[in-house]
Amino acid sequence: MAEGSHSLLLGGICLISLFRDPRTADIIITSICVTVTFHAGCRLYERANVENASIHIGGAGSIRLFALGAVVSVPLAFLNVLYFSLSRKINVGNVLRSAVFALKPAIAEEVVFRFFLLAYACYLLRGKVENRFSKISIYILLVVPHELLHYPDLFVESPALAIGLCILGGTLFGLPMALLMKRKNLQMAIGMHWFIDFVRFAAGF
Numbered sequence: 001m002a003e004g005s006h007s008l009l010l011g012g013i014c015l016i017s018l019f020r021d022p023r024t025a026d027i028i029i030t031s032i033c034v035t036v037t038f039h040a041g042c043r044l045y046e047r048a049n050v051e052n053a054s055i056h057i058g059g060a061g062s063i064r065l066f067a068l069g070a071v072v073s074v075p076l077a078f079l080n081v082l083y084f085s086l087s088r089k090i091n092v093g094n095v096l097r098s099a100v101f102a103l104k105p106a107i108a109e110e111v112v113f114r115f116f117l118l119a120y121a122c123y124l125l126r127g128k129v130e131n132r133f134s135k136i137s138i139y140i141l142l143v144v145p146h147e148l149l150h151y152p153d154l155f156v157e158s159p160a161l162a163i164g165l166c167i168l169g170g171t172l173f174g175l176p177m178a179l180l181m182k183r184k185n186l187q188m189a190i191g192m193h194w195f196i197d198f199v200r201f202a203a204g205f
Contacts, residue, residue: 010034010107030108037112041119048126054115054186062187069180069191076173076192077199084205091204098201106194113146114181114189142178143170 045052057065081090121138128134147166148155154162173196181189 010038010111013103013107027104030104034108034111037116041111041116044116044119044123048119048123050119050122050126052119057185057187065185065187066191066194069188069193070195071191072188073176073192073195076176077196079172080196080200081203081205084200084203088205093202093204095202099198102194102198102201105197106190109146109149110177110181110186110190110193113149114142114178115186117141117145118181138182139175139178142181143174146170147174 042052042055045055118138118141121141125134130138144166147170150169151162151165154165177189177192180192
């Protein structure tokens with residue numbers, strides 16, 4: 001089945017990060033989670049009787065959409081680097097390594113925190129017409145859990161600052177990716193996420 005090969009491919013690509021990151025166990029677990037979560041998301045779409053275009057896009061089309069997602073993220077990528085440069089000095093590193101390493105968070109986070117959660121929302125809403133409340137709820141679901149992932153310690157040390165950063169990050173970065181996931185496809189969302197992380201890693205952050 002197409003989704004089966006796609007899930008294995010996404011999980012396999014995450015393994016490439018082994019060449020950049022010494023945390024072997026973490027990479028392997030992440031790859032397994034991506035494979036299982038993508039497959040589970042496909043099953044949820046199927047049970048919800050919802051057609052998700054991402055599942056049926058071929059290799060060439062996926063690469064093209066990935067590149068398109070990267071292109072539209074250019075302003076956000078440099079805005080992100082500008083933010084980090086306010087407190088730390090830019091130190092350009094190995095560009096190729098940064099590009100490879102950025103694949104793992106881009107794929108893993110988009111599959112687990114957006115593709116799967118969107119599929120779950122579709123499953124819960126199966127047979128129901130989306131209203132304003134449900135649409136807003138879906139976007140909150142696609143943005144908030146992913147943002148919370150980035151500030152676990154800060155929520156303990158300074159909850160107010162953590163909430164502020166979540167709102168800022170969710171609005172500037174999380175929401176655009178969520179919009180791409182819901183209105184376009186997984187490939188573009190991954191492309192946007194990848195380029196933003198790639199530029200940040202390449203700049204030494």
